[in-house]
Amino acid sequence: MCDGKVYTLWKPLVDRLRQGSPVITLTGGEEAKSLPTARRLWKKLWQYRLDKGQAVLLVGGGSLLDVGGFCAATWKRGVPFISLPTTFVAQIDAAIGGKTGINFKGGKNLIGTYAQPLAILSYEGFLKTLPVREVRAGWAEAIKHALLAGGALWEKLKRAPLSELPTTELLAELAAVKTHIARQDPYEEKSLRFLLNLGHTLGHVWETLSLRTENPLLHGEAVAIGLLQEGYLSLPPSDLQELWKLLQKAGLLNPLPPFSWKDWEKALLQDKKIREGKLWMPVLRGIGQAEVSPVSIEALRKATRWYRQEVQP
Ligand SMILES: NC(=O)c1ccc[n+]([C@@H]2O[C@H](COP(=O)([O-])OP(=O)(O)OC[C@H]3O[C@@H](n4cnc5c(N)ncnc54)[C@H](O)[C@@H]3O)[C@@H](O)[C@H]2O)c1
Ligand SMILES: [Zn+2]
Incomplete structure (x- = not known):
């Protein structure tokens, strides 16, 4: 095939x-x-x-x-x-x-x-x-991997020329982040593998909402928006700035597709369980410090508004 x-x-x-x-x-x-x-x-x-x-x-x-x-x-x-x-x-x-x-x-x-x-x-x-836009979408998932791993990989990504293809070495290191996590939790039974959904809670919302428009976002482009919005929820300001700068350098801060809050909420809750008004999702306490935590719908709405007002061109 x-x-x-x-x-x-x-x-x-x-x-x-x-x-x-x-x-x-x-x-x-x-x-x-x-x-x-x-x-x-x-x-x-x-x-x-x-x-x-x-x-x-x-x-x-x-x-x-x-x-x-x-x-x-x-x-x-x-x-x-x-x-x-x-x-x-x-x-x-x-x-x-x-x-x-x-x-x-x-x-x-x-x-x-x-x-x-x-x-x-x-x-x-x-x-x-690969078309340039697809390469950019790849950098979004690469940034997600580096956010989870932190340390040397994050530093490497900050220095990487994000308009080009990754080096062989970087490609292998990025793949290893996924392999390492998936191997320890192959069926997503622990919260470890669930961390790979970082940026994907809101990312999937933008992907879903944009699929109905004339110019849908690529999966990676939607995830990039999700990463910054979800980063806004919990990252210390200096880490948030680093992430913002990196996504900007990669050309990944696209405008949000047009949406109504009703559709936004529907897309958000599609396949997720809410417990006591909160959604369990990966959040970042710092670069390389992800954990699964309850987040209110209101906080996600606030992050969306912040992106629309402060970030998007
Ligand atoms: N199963 C998983 O664990 C997992 C993880 C991440 C993403 N995904 C899924 O992967 C999908 C996105 O995959 P993708 O970003 O690879 O996109 P894709 O497979 O849709 O390919 C993107 C475009 O690139 C073209 N293309 C592919 N290879 C090419 C090449 N070498 N040269 C030129 N053009 C090429 C394709 O024809 C297509 O038009 C999403 O549906 C996402 O949910 C799955
Ligand atoms: Zn993804």
Whole structure:
């Protein structure tokens, strides 16, 4: 299964890898993570009589890996798959940790399962053809990883030229943050893995609300907004300034999509549990000091207003 754009750009390489096996291409992007796409993929697996003695090779970004991994993981209760992430986001995040899934009724990742690939083969050469905007979206998830890790990685990111591709070394270090966390908490049973949702509580709100507009935000762009707004909730002022500066340098402080507070709240509460008027989510006490904590809807609304008034261009 290959992202259509990737297949066009990297045909000789992908053809060499698949060694005569049939190729199923699909259009990348968030729309790929849908039931109709999953149905199409299952149908192909049925046509090709795929069984457990074979494996599916997934070549693409997070969208393709999420939907393709989900189809492989559910076909005949699971056939092996190998992931070849082709985007910055996928190489440091989406390909790692075994979460697969699709969106449903406007909600992100509502249907899915955990399934580990046989292998993840990360070839950074793929990133050379990535559009600038996708590279920027990758830096958003990179900043999230560095916020969780803190220390030397945070310092490295502050110095990194964010308009360029990451170095091989940095790419590996960023991927290691995700691997390290996912390995310790593979099924998100402890709060550790839940910390990877930093910036995603409000990030998913902006992603959902912008999907209805003409110019939807990319997942990473939405997460960048979420990171700063959620940082505003709990970070000491000097750390907040550092984060603000870094996101600005990366060109990630996009304006919020137009929204009504009613839709905002609906998107916020879509798949989350509220206990005593509070939402449990990752917050930052400092750079490298994330913890899960209860946050009121009112505080999230205040952070949203602050971003709209003080931050966005
Ligand atoms: N499962 C997880 O743990 C996890 C983690 C993070 C993100 N995700 C998901 O990943 C998705 C985002 O993934 P993404 O950012 O990789 O985007 P994507 O897969 O949608 O790809 C983005 C665009 O880049 C194109 N593309 C891909 N590789 C390319 C290349 N090498 N050269 C040129 N163009 C290329 C695609 O065709 C697409 O148009 C979101 O749905 C998000 O929820 C999942
Ligand atoms: Zn993400």
